[in-house]
Amino acid sequence: MSDARLIYLPLGGAGEIGMNMYLYGYGPEGEEEWIIVDTGITFPDMETTPGVDVIMADIDFIQARADRLLGIFITHAHEDHVGALGHLFPKLLAPVYCRKFTGYVARNKMERTGQDPEQVNVVGAWPHQVKLGPFQVGFMPIAHSIPETSALVIDTPAGRVMHTADFKADKSPGVGEPFDPDLIRSIAGDGLQALVCDSTNVFSPAPGRSEADIIGPIRDVMREARGLVVATTFASNIARLRTLAQAATDAGRSVVVLGRAMNFMLEAGHSTGVLDSFPPVVPVEDMHDIPRENLLVLATGSQGERRAASAQLARDSYMGLELKEGDTFLFSSKTIPGNEVSVGRILNQLSEKGVTVIDDSSDRYHVSGHANRPDILQMHDLTNPKIVVPMHGEHRHLSAQAKLATEQGRTAVVAPNGTMVDIGGDAPEIIGYVEAGRTYLDGNQLIGALDGVVRDRIRMALRGTVTVSLILESDGRPVDGAWVESLGIADASHIDGGLDGALEREIDSDLEEANRKTLLSDEALELLVTRACNRICKALAGKKPLVSVMINRLELD
């Protein structure tokens, strides 16, 4: 096997934040065996993906090699690492491995998509290893904002690779295992073959702070607030939920949890035993019996999601709870780029209600779950890798971590989604590129990003549509006039019959002047009608819509 290669191939997460999916392969060219690390999703937006439910990596490459796919490893239970599992599993059909808490969430993903939850194998932490073909994979506990997050220690004949997953260098993360330099050093030994390392916070210059640093300021908010306190954060940030709940308890407040996702995460935490130090939670139905000044409400929707508890509380009310002047709303979270407008909407609605808002601008009530620049450098030092592979980040983040590494005299490679890199040698070698597209869950279908469906939606949203129905005798003579229905285009209401009426008259008059050859050709007729529509719409509305023409030809009886 001297011609065997150790391949790193990101399909998602490298060149973006979110949608993590990484392949590792080992073997001679064309005979590699593969494992997948993480099956994450990312979220759609109106600008590029209207109507789409969820976005995941295009797995054509690995699906075509599914017979040599040995297993799927999930590092932790965040949506951008586990969210696509149930949707993609039927195309992969390989056993899934993860730790207990992650397994609880992963099995739920499988169940909700009609897959067999028993395909998810719960395994122990390092030093336990899963042996699959040329790979031995261990889950090394590492600190992040969700319990049991694990870096993967991937042993191969070409050496040991560490895939950090999302991590932070927090020795007191509240919930989940602490960052453990000794453990990392002992696993790295004289140095790893390769370190594949989280890049998202590489532009944050100061060392990351600890979860333990923020309980004091949060406790002060809870104590000083006169009325009700609502706090929001990511539902899956269980460490933060515990910090908030603990601060509330210290301040004499009972804790209520609003929102499905948060309740599910707490249930997962309790069921798997990772939440033994969590203060008691009051059932929602008892919430109204507690004086406002003795209550903390934990609410979903820190990113301004319209249907989450926070947005509903800001807009109106939720479960009978209405906010008012004297109440306090704490964002114990960071606004993800792209969500500023949605979050701003909530801030203003709360302002209208007279609620005191404490947002994330002060940095006192939130710490990130990711390693900052000095923490990333520390990880490089602890593991002393032959090769540094920045992962999870936009291109600029990957590029900045690679720069950091090379400044320290290390070898690094920037490998965005689809880049196939041999990381088994002394230096990384880019050995090919794979089409790294996106797959959309749309309703109950998986569609390709380039299928044209979403493109048509965007065109309709920008330009509106005009549909024209024509009926013609078999000799080409029009029966009645054209029938036009427009949608999403300004109506020319000052004109008789509006825009549709004007379009019908123009088409009818063009049809009258058309010769027999045109009338007998669907293609020519469609062109004639489309041109008439464009002409009139351009004049009356100033834009050209999407025109579709339905030509019905009557058969001779």
Added chain:
Amino acid sequence: MSDARLIYLPLGGAGEIGMNMYLYGYGPEGEEEWIIVDTGITFPDMETTPGVDVIMADIDFIQARADRLLGIFITHAHEDHVGALGHLFPKLLAPVYCRKFTGYVARNKMERTGQDPEQVNVVGAWPHQVKLGPFQVGFMPIAHSIPETSALVIDTPAGRVMHTADFKADKSPGVGEPFDPDLIRSIAGDGLQALVCDSTNVFSPAPGRSEADIIGPIRDVMREARGLVVATTFASNIARLRTLAQAATDAGRSVVVLGRAMNFMLEAGHSTGVLDSFPPVVPVEDMHDIPRENLLVLATGSQGERRAASAQLARDSYMGLELKEGDTFLFSSKTIPGNEVSVGRILNQLSEKGVTVIDDSSDRYHVSGHANRPDILQMHDLTNPKIVVPMHGEHRHLSAQAKLATEQGRTAVVAPNGTMVDIGGDAPEIIGYVEAGRTYLDGNQLIGALDGVVRDRIRMALRGTVTVSLILESDGRPVDGAWVESLGIADASHIDGGLDGALEREIDSDLEEANRKTLLSDEALELLVTRACNRICKALAGKKPLVSVMINRLELD
């Protein structure tokens, strides 16, 4: 006229950032005479306003009173203050007043919309006053990021009001007049009746820095850069263009300007004589003769606009100029909330090219054009108003400035768009509410936000469309089968004829089973077809599209 009231009524800009439009009225109820301050626009987005070109205030209220509208005053030439002038002028037909530089831009707005530019009257700065009915209005020079920005001094029988416009407390703004506390104090005398004051930066706790503070750091960037330097900022931030050009000249770089908007603003500046200290600009066609290390390119598109020079340079090339490793790209600007994703796209494209990016995170290369919290307080102190009316800002900004004022023992009122406030007495009195909607420029039409046109576009984008064409004999018998065309919905390609085929079969079969009464009723038939479409689409695509049914009934010959 003892029953006369002095009315402040914001139609735009109060409850949002952008789209500034404020009314002032004076007179007895029902007989008020009015002036308008600013006619701004705001920009659409795919989420709420797909396909819309520009958004402006709904002017129904003042249009209905246009016979008592005395004049339109424009404080400065930013789009969110002057952008709607040409579109709204035909409905208002009142004379426009502004200073020379603003007038150059305002006349261009009029020309481009087919209005008479001579309706724009250029007037001198304070102490000159325009006398219109009960109002005497003076343009008091104040510092901002565009030349000749002016606070309006509005004298009325009920006292003197100052409308600050956008301003900053910068005594060395580079271009345009400095902030002049003595002038403000002298105009305020013992105290204003009301101060209507910019709120946008009320959450910035430190005093605003001066434009003069950033030329040093920018000069360092220009000197240290090895290759080409591209700098972007708002096209209309002429002070910044001058700072950048001056720093370039100091660093031995020639200046080229790319982008229509920037060239127009410089032309306006030169034509009106406000730019006498601007370094020479090299024509674009000579750009390639200059070594990269001796060139600064000023480029439009600091907010990531897809068609602007910056985006094109990041994507590919612009005017034959291609960026490469060793070049530097400087964002001398702040990213406006909502534009993070577009700007991020550029950052990553530049990263892929190996271009060094200096973004706005360091705060060393940009200062805001707006007054920070201490500057706002200084304005309150200088003018000592009976009433403080926070304007230009989201609700939370207005509310925060009002809180600031009341903490100092002043009287303040939060009046979002549509709130009619009598500011002529000792305390503000809310005397009514006006529907404060939005008008969209869509192609060549002005449409109302609630007309349903945009709602239909959003529904099409989220759900897709299905159009069904049916032909029926006059007795109700279907002629041929149904014809279905779907757009923007996942195709069921595993089924014969795909989604459209499945829909046609279902509709045909339902029609076969339908009774004569149903077949003869358009309404019943439409319901039957819509239900069939929803059923099949829900099953095969997992979502219900917008269905439109075109029923053609053949007449008996």
